[in-house]
Amino acid sequence: MPITAVHTDPEALTLTVIADFTVPLARLWDAYADPRQIERFWGPPGYPATFLRHDVAPGGRSQYRMTGPDGDAHGGYWEWTAVDAPHSFEVRDGFAGEDGTPNTELPSMRMVFSFVETALGSRVTTVTHFGSLAELEQLQQMGMEDGMRAAMAQIDDVVADLTSFAAGQGTELQRLGDTRARVSRIVRGSVEQVWQAHTDPALLRRWQLGPDGWSMPVCEVSTEVGARLRSEWQSDDSGERFGFAGEVVEAVRPTRFVTTERMISPQDPEGLESPQTLNELTLTPVEGGTLVAYVITYPDAEIREQILATGMVDGMESGFARLEAEVLAG
Incomplete structure (x- = not known):
């Protein structure tokens, strides 16, 4: 006790x-x-x-x-x-x-x-x-x-419990209620460094690359409330393209960044046919680095499970590993 x-x-x-x-x-x-x-x-x-x-x-x-x-x-x-x-x-x-x-x-x-x-x-x-x-x-x-x-x-x-929450455990997924999910990971870097890596287009292009063999030709980022956001990835071999668009809802440097997001494609360039999510990014200094936590709110439970089933969390882990190795190292 x-x-x-x-x-x-x-x-x-x-x-x-x-x-x-x-x-x-x-x-x-x-x-x-x-x-x-x-x-x-x-x-x-x-x-x-x-x-x-x-x-x-x-x-x-x-x-x-x-x-x-x-x-x-x-x-x-x-x-x-x-x-x-x-x-x-x-x-x-x-x-x-x-x-x-x-x-x-x-x-x-x-x-x-x-x-x-x-x-x-x-x-x-x-x-x-x-x-x-x-x-x-x-x-x-x-x-x-x-x-x-x-x-x-x-x-x-x-x-x-010295292992479950320590740095190096990889990206963790938790379902929160019926329509939310929390994706979290400790990234080895300061809060200011991790904030910069999430809001600087030049840095984002170095680590948020998507699958191997894909590049990021479009990366429009802002921390102004109401500003539009847009990221697009392209296959270096086939030219296939997809991306995400949204806008800034809230930005409190260097701890909180809230945006909307919807998937876009050449057939739906504004994402009008895609469900919209609310993404709440929180950065917290902890032992070993910065806890990166995304709380994502989906329109309903079915859409949440459909999106999680795409391998989203594995893709985020690959990005975070690249962030540590190629942007924050040294």
Whole structure:
């Protein structure tokens, strides 16, 4: 059991939880920064969490939902107000509806997470600040303290897993609900380097080449919201051509890049007959490099499975390997 102390202060309107671990500080920090890891313990047993968004940066946002054994869902969000990696971060934590909209009928809380090295490993101290005594008592009655104890008891197993989330594990696919998928990989490079590699046409042409024997004659990229994007690949032998088009929805350098995407071809040059996806790219510094996470929203489950069956994830792994070897190496 990692929790070593819990203290409620009605005068300061705070709930403090201290937990100790026998792992290095960076390993514990990554458990909170990596959506693949935090969703393994943020919900209590029987109510696993799924993080649909997780921006570890000031001004960022996290969106999650916890699903019970009977299928009942409980949503939540974080608004990130401060980050000092790997020492601390601060969020506004609240309840949310199924679509992620904040539930204003329930109180939100300011939470400060502090990470320090100890003689045996590392410690995280979580201080929750409430707006009033009534809010503190309301959330205690809702089982907040017991829920935190049960949830944090699961962190030991997560941080003890030194291989599943380490650099070098390749590209991972996770299905999120019925219409989303998360594709993630740790890339050996800084966040700024990886951002540049995703937004500079000259760099994209060096690593995002598609199948062997194909070139990238068209690469139109921008980080201006509303700007159009277009990438086309061509077979060096047959001249066969395909590509993708879309536009920029959101860009926060160097951590978040959101675009739409639809497939184009000579027969459908604007992609009007193709389904459109929403691609949310998040870059997070972790031990070993940068966690690259794409959360892709498809029109429906059938289209998601059709696109995943094309070998998309294997193609992305080939691109990421080329990115490390030919763009970021040295």
